[in-house]
Amino acid sequence: MFCPKSKGILYTSFTLVCMLVLIFTCYYWSQQLSHPISVKRISSCRGRSAQDTITPLSDNKTFIISAYLDHRENITRVLSIIQRLKVKQLYCWFCCSLYGNMSITVARINVGCHQKFPYSVADVLCLEPSNCDPKYVSIHWSPEGDIDQLPTFKIRNREPNTFFVEFTVCISTMFGNYNNVLQFIQAIEMYKLLGAQKVMIYKTSCSQLIEKVLQYYTSEGTVEVLLWPINEYLNISPNWHYMNDGKDIGYFAQLATLNDCIYRNMYRSKFVVLIDIDEIILPQKHQNWKEMMDDLQEEHPDVGIFLFQRFLFPVNTLYRTDAFNISSWTSIPGVNILQHIYRESLVQAPGKLIVDPRKVIHTTVHRIIKGLGKTKRVPLKTAFIQHCRTVNYPKLHKDHLIKERILWRYNSSLIRNVNKIIQNIIIN
Missing domain, CATH: 2.60.40 (Immunoglobulin-like)
Known part of the structure; x- marks a missing residue:
């Protein structure tokens, strides 16, 4: 049961109705x-x-x-x-x-x-x-x-396993002949630097070059690819909301993949990270996710669902510096996230999640709609999500944006690792 937020008496009344419907629904289905x-x-x-x-x-x-x-x-x-x-x-x-x-x-x-x-x-x-x-x-x-x-x-999951990994990243859908090669490699390498041991990707379609990159990461053991040919069975809408246009389901059935990823990793990963490939959760006070989550769990032992807030880093706005204008990257299709350090001032709502998968019953993209334990909104001083993507509105002047260089803390390791991947996959 999902109840949207509102304010005042209307919100209170609507919430009460939602609760009554939820109670009735649970009772009905229990029978x-x-x-x-x-x-x-x-x-x-x-x-x-x-x-x-x-x-x-x-x-x-x-x-x-x-x-x-x-x-x-x-x-x-x-x-x-x-x-x-x-x-x-x-x-x-x-x-x-x-x-x-x-x-x-x-x-x-x-x-x-x-x-x-x-x-x-x-x-x-x-x-x-x-x-x-x-x-x-x-x-x-x-x-x-x-x-x-x-x-x-x-x-x-008949026989629960001991945890194999600390963090698994779930990338719900890869579609549209995806070809943002440079940003994809940078994201995977950042996830590894931050502590992810496994990245799961539900793939509908991608370019030949991305396929080559996926094969490399699969053989390395970092990435697990699950084919997701949902478009062969249903008429897919690119929108979240129904437009009465004859489409069967929204956004490549993303909710199905997210829930499958949680249950698939319920007993083989301590935490599951629910983000898109153009998003990175960046700790502010810690060097990696493990240090961050250890502190968060110590402070909030009754919480199993952690909600992180997002800032949009528009690809339309470029930070020009020779330091990250790397010659071997210029021929690679895609976005260089090191050159996009200007963010919007307002938080992008809603956020994304790191969860204890054993505390989740059912999830949507931005929130757990049925779970066990409490949800904690992580303060911005602890971490935020860098969401680096193209925006549809006109380019914003830099005076209206905030320079955020926290990603540069990882630049030496990130550049070295990305160069290694490009050398092994694309140049050879």
Whole structure:
């Protein structure tokens, strides 16, 4: 349930209504999880194993992403995209590994934010039958059918792992034949300098040169790429809000990828960083994210969600200096963020997040709409987000901008590392 902010009596009344609706919704859906409605005896777990990031069901109105065991609620959470006004009922087909039974239960469909688009990200929630211990689940629009014809999804997170990494960065969507090569390399190298060990990217389309860069970082172990061909299944809108133009879903179904990234890293990363590739969280008082988050957690032990405020650094405004006009970079397509140190004075609302993924139930781009624990807005004196991108309005005069050179603290290491990547990937 997402309630926009307002002021005064209207806000109080609207908030109360939101709370009542949320309470009713939670109660209603809590009644929908049921005991098995059907148990079928089978000789072994069958079905065709789903291999892709997006798997369409035969109803052509439901698309399954991944299935995860949610230990906090003791349910199997199947992340999906559904046609929200037409998909009213789904069923969970569990393959019980202990007894060779196929146990079928009624699913609970929890629709996420949709901004009035016909399709929406959704959680298909499945209550696991007792004495079943399923490793795989199938989703179907009927309790009847042949298991051999259904795609089968491995239930991830059944056995929580110890943390493999401290920070994982989630880049939700790469699309539009993305070719901002220089800024991409700079961003990845900055994430590494700040403490990220893993960057996950959901890729729809990119240039050949970016593909080459991705292959390098993948072999290095820094980047994990998940193919996201959402445009092959749905008519994508470039907008967040529905424009009544026949589009199915907004902005390449970004909310689906963000939630998948959180659950995929729930037990393999201490923190998940939810930002775009043109954004960098820059600590003001610390050298890296670990030092910053250690202090923030010590000060706020009951907080698992940290909201960082953003400043826009317009690409339209350039800081001209020979120090960062590096000859080997001039032939590389993209933005050199070291030359864009002028920011707007006002904070860009809303912000972005670093979260403890085990404290998140469901997220949007800028806020957690269902989670465990409190949210803390991180003060600007501690850190801010540098958002370096092109703006649509006319170029601002430098007198109306603020010079912010905190990125230059990392310039020696950043230049050295970027030069290494360019030498290995592009020149060779």
